[in-house]
Amino acid sequence: MTAIDYAAVLERDRKGAKLPRRPFPKWFRETGWRHLIGIAVLLFAIFPLVYVFSASLNPGGTLLTANALFSNVSFESYFALFQDPNYPYAAWWTNTLIVGLATSVGTVFLCALAAYAFSRMRFTGRRFGLLTLLLVQMFPQLLAFVAIFLLMSAISDVFPALGLNSLIGLIMVYLGGALGVNTYLMYGFFNTVPKEIDEAAKIDGAGHARIFFTIILRLVAPILAVIGLLSFIGTFGEFVIASVILIDPEKQTLAVGLFQFVSNAQSKNWSVFAAGAVLAAILPMALFLSLQRFIVGGLTAGSVK
Amino acid sequence: MTRPTVDEERPAGGAADKAILRRQRRAEAYSEAAGVGWKVWLVKIASLAVIDALAVYGIFVLIAQENWLIPLILAMVVVAVNLVYLTPGLLPAKYLTPGILFLLVFQVFLIVYTIYVSLTNFGSGHNSSKDDAVNALLLQSQTRVEDSVAYPVKVLEQGGEFFFLVTDPDGEALLGGAEEPLGEVDAQMGGGQAVGVEGYSTLDFGSILANQDAVAALAVPLSDDPNDGFLRTTDGSTAYIFISTLEWDPAADTMTNTSTGVVYSDIGTGAFTAEDGTELLPGWQVNVGLDNYVAAFTEQSIRGPFLYVLIWTFVFAILSVATTFALGLFLAIVFNDPRMKSKRFYRVIVILPYAFPGFLTALVWAGMFNQDFGIINQWFFGGAAIPWLQDPWLAKIAILTVNLWLGFPYMFLVCTGAIQSIPDDILEAAKADGAGAWGIFRLIKFPLLLVSVAPLLISSFAFNFNNFVLVYFLTQGGPRFPDASINVGQTDILISMVYKVAFVGSERDYGLASAFSVIIFIVVGTISWIAFRQTKALEELN
Numbered sequence: 001m002t003a004i005d006y007a008a009v010l011e012r013d014r015k016g017a018k019l020p021r022r023p024f025p026k027w028f029r030e031t032g033w034r035h036l037i038g039i040a041v042l043l044f045a046i047f048p049l050v051y052v053f054s055a056s057l058n059p060g061g062t063l064l065t066a067n068a069l070f071s072n073v074s075f076e077s078y079f080a081l082f083q084d085p086n087y088p089y090a091a092w093w094t095n096t097l098i099v100g101l102a103t104s105v106g107t108v109f110l111c112a113l114a115a116y117a118f119s120r121m122r123f124t125g126r127r128f129g130l131l132t133l134l135l136v137q138m139f140p141q142l143l144a145f146v147a148i149f150l151l152m153s154a155i156s157d158v159f160p161a162l163g164l165n166s167l168i169g170l171i172m173v174y175l176g177g178a179l180g181v182n183t184y185l186m187y188g189f190f191n192t193v194p195k196e197i198d199e200a201a202k203i204d205g206a207g208h209a210r211i212f213f214t215i216i217l218r219l220v221a222p223i224l225a226v227i228g229l230l231s232f233i234g235t236f237g238e239f240v241i242a243s244v245i246l247i248d249p250e251k252q253t254l255a256v257g258l259f260q261f262v263s264n265a266q267s268k269n270w271s272v273f274a275a276g277a278v279l280a281a282i283l284p285m286a287l288f289l290s291l292q293r294f295i296v297g298g299l300t301a302g303s304v305k
Numbered sequence: 306m307t308r309p310t311v312d313e314e315r316p317a318g319g320a321a322d323k324a325i326l327r328r329q330r331r332a333e334a335y336s337e338a339a340g341v342g343w344k345v346w347l348v349k350i351a352s353l354a355v356i357d358a359l360a361v362y363g364i365f366v367l368i369a370q371e372n373w374l375i376p377l378i379l380a381m382v383v384v385a386v387n388l389v390y391l392t393p394g395l396l397p398a399k400y401l402t403p404g405i406l407f408l409l410v411f412q413v414f415l416i417v418y419t420i421y422v423s424l425t426n427f428g429s430g431h432n433s434s435k436d437d438a439v440n441a442l443l444l445q446s447q448t449r450v451e452d453s454v455a456y457p458v459k460v461l462e463q464g465g466e467f468f469f470l471v472t473d474p475d476g477e478a479l480l481g482g483a484e485e486p487l488g489e490v491d492a493q494m495g496g497g498q499a500v501g502v503e504g505y506s507t508l509d510f511g512s513i514l515a516n517q518d519a520v521a522a523l524a525v526p527l528s529d530d531p532n533d534g535f536l537r538t539t540d541g542s543t544a545y546i547f548i549s550t551l552e553w554d555p556a557a558d559t560m561t562n563t564s565t566g567v568v569y570s571d572i573g574t575g576a577f578t579a580e581d582g583t584e585l586l587p588g589w590q591v592n593v594g595l596d597n598y599v600a601a602f603t604e605q606s607i608r609g610p611f612l613y614v615l616i617w618t619f620v621f622a623i624l625s626v627a628t629t630f631a632l633g634l635f636l637a638i639v640f641n642d643p644r645m646k647s648k649r650f651y652r653v654i655v656i657l658p659y660a661f662p663g664f665l666t667a668l669v670w671a672g673m674f675n676q677d678f679g680i681i682n683q684w685f686f687g688g689a690a691i692p693w694l695q696d697p698w699l700a701k702i703a704i705l706t707v708n709l710w711l712g713f714p715y716m717f718l719v720c721t722g723a724i725q726s727i728p729d730d731i732l733e734a735a736k737a738d739g740a741g742a743w744g745i746f747r748l749i750k751f752p753l754l755l756v757s758v759a760p761l762l763i764s765s766f767a768f769n770f771n772n773f774v775l776v777y778f779l780t781q782g783g784p785r786f787p788d789a790s791i792n793v794g795q796t797d798i799l800i801s802m803v804y805k806v807a808f809v810g811s812e813r814d815y816g817l818a819s820a821f822s823v824i825i826f827i828v829v830g831t832i833s834w835i836a837f838r839q840t841k842a843l844e845e846l847n
Binding site for chain 2: 081123147151185212233244277
């Protein structure tokens with residue numbers, strides 16, 4: 001690689017001035033090959049997405065006919081999706097949305113409460129509490145799904161509405177796993193908000209609840225958004241616990257329902273499945289892409305998809 | 306206000322301070338109430354009311370089920386919650402209680418419970434108490450007594466349950482159900498037969514047909530002793546005596562098969578067992594100590610597949626991190642050149658796989674890899690029937706390919722960030738010292754990058770270690786090991802193996818599955834512990 005005058009290049013870029021045309025070999029050696037790699041990666045990245053989108057537009061399509069990309073274009077499969085009573089897609093979608101929203105709101109609220117206490121108050125057992133959270137965080141709740149199943153079926157005997165086959169039960173289980181993972185991220189962020197703000201409010205006569213709800217929560221809104229979003233996307237694709245708890249088809253979430261849909265009738269109803277996949281993917285992808293900047297920040301702060 | 310409510314503890318109360326303390330508390334309560342505002346207060350009272358009502362209901366139901374320990378715990382928890390929110394002060398507890406309650410019940414308790422289940426033989430065939438197992442055995446081994454009296458019967462229904470109203474040879478009316486043995490009852494008679502009882506509705510022929518299965522399955526015990534036999538009907542009008550071929554001897558704790566004479570006794574394994582080792586199922590739940598762990602590591606038909614899965618889980622997780630990191634880093638370097646145009650465009654497209662929900666990815670790729678109709682064989686291999694998901698090695702390659710697609714955008718984002726944060730002057734200095742591009746990368750960029758990315762690589766490893774959805778949705782763990790006694794395949798990772806042992810197929814072994822879970826807990830916990838030591842999070846705690 002030859003030495004580059006980066007500053008000069010950037011300067012030219014900013015002014016919008018055209019780069020002096022380089023001879024092709026030089027251009028290729030410096031940037032051209034990068035575009036070749038870029039195009040190859042681009043194809044790798046979007047091929048499955050294009051494929052599934054094309055398959056969804058192919059009316060009555062099977063796995064085999066899906067191979068001819070965009071040979072037919074019609075929205076029939078999207079309508080068919082809502083007509084099979086054995087695979088209540090609309091109910092799956094609603095359930096997923098309910099579970100995702102309730103879980104993310106609940107997660108944000110519980111974690112914010114805990115983070116506020118840890119960040120602003122000094123009390124006996126505080127350090128112990130923080131350490132316990134770290135410790136618990138090492139044991140993924142996911143692994144306890146046998147125990148989750150047994151516990152939920154025991155709860156069913158007393159409160160059928162909170163046990164097996166109940167969305168509220170599922171949300172409660174998710175909330176149980178919320179604190180360990182997220183409180184730390186929030187705790188760190190809360191610590192960056194200067195304490196003087198609380199104190200000023202306190203002198204003006206605000207109680208702790210008013211300080212928490214009207215001042216702190218607004219100041220830490222970015223981290224609340226990131227955690228809410230990560231929790232929503234995480235819940236959206238969660239399969240193991242949802243499949244263990246939710247039994248009836250009309251109670252299931254998208255991940256559980258679509259998996260059964262595919263394993264029962266893979267090659268026959270491929271285009272209907274593809275339509276289901278496209279509709280399912282729209283919301284998380286839109287959220288992700290529009291809030292990309294925040295998520296990337298949250299990711300590098302230590303969590304993974 | 307002179308003393309902040311949030312930060313300080315109350316003064317330690319000597320006897321003389323009591324009055325002051327009381328006044329202070331009251332003042333604190335007033336200021337708290339004033340600061341909270343009536344809306345929050347209303348929400349608080351309403352939530353407490355709902356929680357208390359639910360708890361009281363739960364306690365009653367549990368006591369009705371003759372359960373004592375759990376209602377006691379529930380009562381103590383609810384009292385504690387009420388105390389926390391109704392006494393002034395206790396601020397940290399007010400903020401921590403909701404989260405901690407969920408954490409205790411749905412995470413800490415579940416971990417403990419997993420360990421407990423792993424020490425039992427819980428699973429299909431062993432899922433309830435010994436009494437239930439005895440009843441189930443006697444019920445399922447019934448045969449009709451030859452030449453027994455035929456009882457005229459009417460099927461009655463009350464509250465969704467069915468009962469038999471029979472007329473015995475003496476003309477007495479007897480009523481009984483699945484849970485209660487036959488007993489005399491005042492019945493309306495018609496044509497020399499009891500036809501109805503007040504409070505119950507008599508099923509007509511059509512309703513009997515509609516509930517055929519339930520009626521045929523109903524067995525009404527003749528007396529409190531299950532050895533006396535049961536009444537059953539096939540047509541809803543005549544019932545016969547059925548007696549179990551098994552005889553239950555509570556004193557000797559044995560089951561005897563009356564037709565073969567084989568004696569089955571309780572030898573502590575959770576099922577009645579004959580001398581030759583055959584078991585009567587269902588059995589019941591017993592504590593088996595470390596048997597499940599011992600089986601995992603010694604029993605040939607479990608050990609083989611288990612060790613294979615354990616190794617593959619590590620290989621899979623390491624290769625997943627290595628491949629995605631390599632591609633992500635490579636792309637980050639390629640695209641991180643100020644002379645290159647349309648970088649933003651490439652970046653947005655490259656992120657798309659990461660935004661696509663993971664479970665859909667695996668399902669879509671499963672279709673693309675289909676041996677007969679999949680687009681990969683049709684387009685890229687000229688229609689050759691390559692068994693991507695059926696061959697042990699190809700299935701592994703397929704999984705790693707899909708994981709690469711799924712994971713490289715994340716690594717790309719992370720590496721781009723890390724590279725851009727390396728200060729320019731270090732690179733300038735290296736260049737001035739005459740380092741080449743490769744040297745700069747190998748000796749400066751890469752080590753610096755690794756410092757900031759290493760914790761993410763470790764957490765990515767831990768994530769892939771339990772990447773259930775990818776494996777299960779793509780191959781369902783297959784192809785299956787032919788000689789394994791548990792439902793495990795070549796591409797199963799530990800977590801998918803646990804899922805299949807516990808929930809897939811007719812044989813469910815919760816005990817063994819929980820033992821595997823505990824083993825994974827230990828592995829993942831150890832890895833996180835190392836990661837945690839590396840990041841030195843402990844020292845930053847203040």
